[in-house]
Amino acid sequence: MREKYDVVIIGGSIAGVSAALTCINRGKSVGVITNSAETSSLYKAEKITNYPGIPAATGKEISEILSSQLLSSGADVISGRALSVMPIGKSFGVAVGSDFCNCSAVIIAAGITREKLYPGEGEYLGRGVSYCATCDGMLYRGKTVAVIGSGEEAAQDADFLESIGCSVLRMTKAARYEIRGGLKADTVVVGGEEHKVDGIFVIKDTVSVTKLVQGLAYSDGGIVTDRKMQTNVPGVFAAGDCTGKPYQLAKAAGEGNVAALSACEYIDNNK
Numbered sequence: 001m002r003e004k005y006d007v008v009i010i011g012g013s014i015a016g017v018s019a020a021l022t023c024i025n026r027g028k029s030v031g032v033i034t035n036s037a038e039t040s041s042l043y044k045a046e047k048i049t050n051y052p053g054i055p056a057a058t059g060k061e062i063s064e065i066l067s068s069q070l071l072s073s074g075a076d077v078i079s080g081r082a083l084s085v086m087p088i089g090k091s092f093g094v095a096v097g098s099d100f101c102n103c104s105a106v107i108i109a110a111g112i113t114r115e116k117l118y119p120g121e122g123e124y125l126g127r128g129v130s131y132c133a134t135c136d137g138m139l140y141r142g143k144t145v146a147v148i149g150s151g152e153e154a155a156q157d158a159d160f161l162e163s164i165g166c167s168v169l170r171m172t173k174a175a176r177y178e179i180r181g182g183l184k185a186d187t188v189v190v191g192g193e194e195h196k197v198d199g200i201f202v203i204k205d206t207v208s209v210t211k212l213v214q215g216l217a218y219s220d221g222g223i224v225t226d227r228k229m230q231t232n233v234p235g236v237f238a239a240g241d242c243t244g245k246p247y248q249l250a251k252a253a254g255e256g257n258v259a260a261l262s263a264c265e266y267i268d269n270n271k
């Protein structure tokens with residue numbers, strides 16, 4: 001990962017790859033932060049017959065073509081989960097795990113982003129609730145923490161926390177968790193049972209987009225954009241399923257292209 005890119009794209013499926021290819025064609029440096037292809041909606045599609053130029057293919061097949069196209073495009077592919085986007089003057093700082101990069105514009109292409117948080121998750125984020133064990137684990141050395149999440153990353157984070165001396169409650173069930181506390185979160189409630197902890201790590205594939213970018217406008221199941229795919233935060237654009245229905249490949253690819261052209265224009269106008 002470089003220190004600085006013209007454009008950082010969050011999500012490396014069809015909307016993100018479409019955006020990356022256009023930004024590269026426009027001469028911009030591009031970093032694409034993405035979870036593995038298996039996490040995308042595209043990968044799960046059994047058979048796609050309505051994407052122009054491809055008579056019929058599985059989502060996995062299209063996904064593999066996109067991944068190799070992205071790898072050879074000149075964009076930097078950064079594996080991992082983007083955790084936050086922070087405005088810093090005219091640019092943005094983007095956190096990926098414990099790493100960090102800067103950019104002039106951001107395109108969110110994160111797929112369907114359900115804004116449903118566990119009760120208490122949003123309220124206590126940064127006050128006992130964390131999305132990143134590598135970033136915040138040391139704060140809980142020798143203490144009891146809960147790791148909520150069933151994926152590989154959650155298991156790895158739980159292992160890491162144990163390795164630095166935390167006592168870890170692994171909460172891997174798909175259940176309704178509730179986070180409670182006073183000034184800081186100190187309890188996870190699941191199935192009517194209360195678990196007292198010092199810290200809580202919530203490890204999901206996606207980060208709620210309104211937590212990813214503070215102040216981002218969201219409504220009716222999607223990030224609010226104008227026709228240029230500009231969000232209400234200047235310099236932040238969005239494309240694909242994350243902007244709402246219809247959830248379709250052709251729409252995602254088209255929006256990725258428009259978002260990229262707008263991001264390039266934004267950068268050129270703000271030099």
Ligand SMILES: Cc1cc2nc3c(=O)[nH]c(=O)nc-3n(C[C@H](O)[C@H](O)[C@H](O)COP(=O)(O)OP(=O)(O)OC[C@H]3O[C@@H](n4cnc5c(N)ncnc54)[C@H](O)[C@@H]3O)c2cc1C
Nearest residue numbers: 011013014015035040041042081082111240241247248249
């Ligand atoms: C079962 C099924 C069948 C479908 N069939 C069709 C069909 O026949 N025709 C059709 O047109 N469409 C179909 N779709 C819809 C289509 O797959 C989606 O519209 C399309 O994949 C959306 O692309 P996207 O790039 O917006 O999001 P996605 O393909 O979902 O990709 C988003 C990527 O971003 C990653 N991401 C999210 N947050 C972060 C973060 N914070 N950091 C890093 N990475 C992140 C995700 O993990 C994911 O890998 C189907 C979908 C499903 C689930």
